Amino acid sequence: MSEDLLGRAKALLARLIAFESVSNRSNLPLIAFVEEYLSAHGVASRRAPNGSGDKTALLATVGPRVDGGVVLSGHTDVVPVEGQAWTSPPFVMREADGRLYGRGACDMKGFAACVLAMVPDFLTSPLKRPIHIVLSYDEETTCLGSTDVIAWFGKDEPRPSAVVVGEPTMMEVADAHKSVATIRTVVKGYEAHSALPALGANAVAAAADVVSEIGRLAREYEKGPLDPRFAPPYSTLHVGVIHGGTARNILARECAFDWEFRGLPGVLPAIPVGQVQAFVDTVALPRLTRFVTGPTITTEVEAVAPALGAEPGSAAETLALRLTKSNRTIAVSFATESGHFQAAGIPTVVCGPGSIDQAHKPDEYVEESQLAACLAFLGALAGELSR
Template sequence: MAPQIPEILSRLVGFPTISRQSNLELLDYVESLLVPAGITVRRFSHADGSRANLWATAGPEIDGGIVLSGHSDVVPVAGQDWSFDPFVLRQDEGRWYGRGAVDMKGFVAAAIHAMLSAAARDLQKPLHLALSYDEEVGCLGVRGMIESLAREPLRPAFCLIGEPTGMRLATGHKGKTALRACCQGQEGHSALAPQALNALHLGAAFLQRLQARQEQLASDGARDPAYTIPYTTIHAGVMRGGEALNIVPRSCEIEFEIRHIAADDPSAILSNLLHDAEAIVSPHRDRFAGAAIKIETLSSYPGLDTPEDSPTVSLVASLLGTNLPTIKVAFGTEGGLFAQGLEIPVLICGPGDMAQGHKPDEYVEISQIEKCERFLERVVGVLERRNA
C-alpha cells in the first residue's frame, strides 16, 4: 500500500537538507517510492556530486502534461530557539511542525503522493515532478536541470510551483539580483585619520545613494498593485569593514539586493548605482589613486509575470474551485527560471503561509495540506482526459 502524506512528510522532514549540503538521502527515499510504482526518474547532479535535482515522470513520455515543482533544501536552524527537534515532524492542534513543513516539504509530500496516485491511473498526458536543490540560496540548483530539459524535444504544458500561498493562485513574483559593493580606501593610523581614506565612510556614502534610489523608486517608479510592496525595492543587508578602532579601514563590503517588478529593468538600476559609486570616489582620486567602489553580482533570478488571461490561469483556478482573485507573492521562486528556460506558463500555488517559514517552530496547517491533496487529485484527473 502506498504511503500517505503524513508518513511521507515525516520522512522528508527527517532529512536535514540545509542548502549547500547533501540532499542525496532524501532523493534516495523519493526514488524508493516512485520507481517501484513504474515512474521514470532521472537525476541532474551538482558538479561535485554532493547533491542533485530529480525529474520524475508518471504516464506517457509525450509532449504536454503538468510539472509539480518544489525544492528539497531548507534554511538553517542554527541560532534559532526551537521548542523541539526541528528534524522530527510533530503534530499538535491541527498543525505539523518541523523545519521545511511549510517551505516546502509539505507540498513536496503532497506532490509525491499525487505522483503515486497518477502512476496507477490511465494518464493521457504525463505528470512530472521536479525537485531541486539550493533554492534557498538564490535558486541555484535548478538551473542545470532546466538547461538540460530545454535541449530535449518534449515540453510540458505548464508548471505549478508549490511554494506556500495559502492555496491561493499566484501569477507572479519579483525578480531578484543580489550584489556586493567592494569599497577601497587607504589605511592609516586613526590619529592621522584625515591623511587616509576611510573605506567605511565610502560605504556609508554608498548606503545613502542606495536609500536615495529606493526613495526615487517608491515615489516615481513603476507600480504593480498586485504586490504588497507595489514597486521595486533596494535593500542593504550586510556591511563589513574595519579591523581595529585605531586603524582607518582600507576596505568595506556591502551586500545588497534589488527586487524588481516586471516593468523595471534591474540592469538599468545597476547602471545608475555604478554611476553613483563613481561619483562618490572620483573626488578622492587626486590623493588616493586606488579609491574605488566596485560592484559585483552574486546571484540573480528573473521575476514571474504570467498573464491573467492565460488559459492556464483559467484551468488551474477551476481546479482550485475558487472565485478568489489571483495574487502575486513577495518572495522569489524558481518560477521565472522555468518560464524563461522552458518557455511555458508557470503558476504558484501551495499549502501554508510563508510567514511561518524560516523561523523557529515552523509549521503548516494540516487543513492546508488536505486542501492541496484534493487539488492535486483534480490535477491528476485532468491528465486522464482524452483531450488533456
C-alpha cells in the same frame, strides 16, 4: 480524500524535514531518499547535478512520455535555523493543534510531501498526459538549481504545457511575482592610523556612503512605479549583511556588503544596479581615493531570479483556477523559480500549501488542512490529465 493519503503525506513530510538540507549543505541524502521511494513504485528519475557534484536537481515523470503534461516543481533546500528561538528541534516534525512544525514544513517540503504521497494515485490513474516532478536545490540562495532540468524540456524530455510551482500561497493561484537580484559590493581601501586619515582610505566609510545611497534609492522606489496587486506595491532594495574593518583605530582596508533588489515585473535589476554604480563612479570612489590611489569599489550581481509576469488566460492559469475552483489570481512579492520556467516559454503559476508568513521563521509550520487541500488539487490534476 482518504485518511490514508493524508497520513502518507504527513509521514513523508516528517522524513523530508529530517534531512537538514540547508542551502549551504548537500541535498544528496534527501534526493537519494526520494529516488528510492520513486523506484519502489517503479518510477525512474534523472539527476541534474551541480558543477561540484554535492547537490542535484531531480526529474521524474509519471505517465506517457508525450508533450502537453504538467510540471510540479519544488525546491529541497531550506534556510538556516541558527540563532532562531525554536521551541522544539527544527529538523524533527512536531504535530500540534492541526499544525505540522519543522524547518521547511511550509517552505516548501509540504508541497513535495504531497506530490510524493500522490505518486501511487498518479500511477493508477489512466493518464493521457504526463506529470513531471521536479525537485531543485539552491532556490533559497540563487534560484538556479532548476535551470538544467528546465533546459531538458522540449529537447530530450517531453515539453510540458504548464508548470505549477508549489511555493506557499494558501493554495491560491499566483500568476505574478517580483524578481530578486542578489548583489555583493566590495570596497578596498588603504590602511592607516585613524589619527592620520590623509594617509589612507577608509573602506568602511566608503561602504557606508554606498549603503546610504541604496537606502535613498529604496525610498525613491517607494514612489513608483506602483502595482497595487503586490504588497508592498513597489520595488524594494535592502542591505542585509555588512563586514569590514580591523580595529577602531585603523582605517579599514576592506568592507563588503550583500544587498538585494526585488523588482516588480518589468522593472529590471540592471536599473538600480546602474544607479548605484553611477553613485560609486561620481561620488563614492572619488571620495575614497582623494588622498591615495589604488582603492576600488566593485559590484557583482551574483544571481537573478526573474519576475513572473501575469499571462491572463494562459494554460497554467486556466488549469490551476479550474483545479482550485477559483475565479481570481493573486500576485506575491517573494521570488520563486517560476520566472525561469516562464523564460523558457512554459506557462507557469505558483500554487502551494501554507502561508509565506510562516516561512523562514522559528517554529515554521504548515496547516494539516493545507496539505489536504493540496492533495485534493493534485487528485483533480490527475483526473484532468486522464481525460
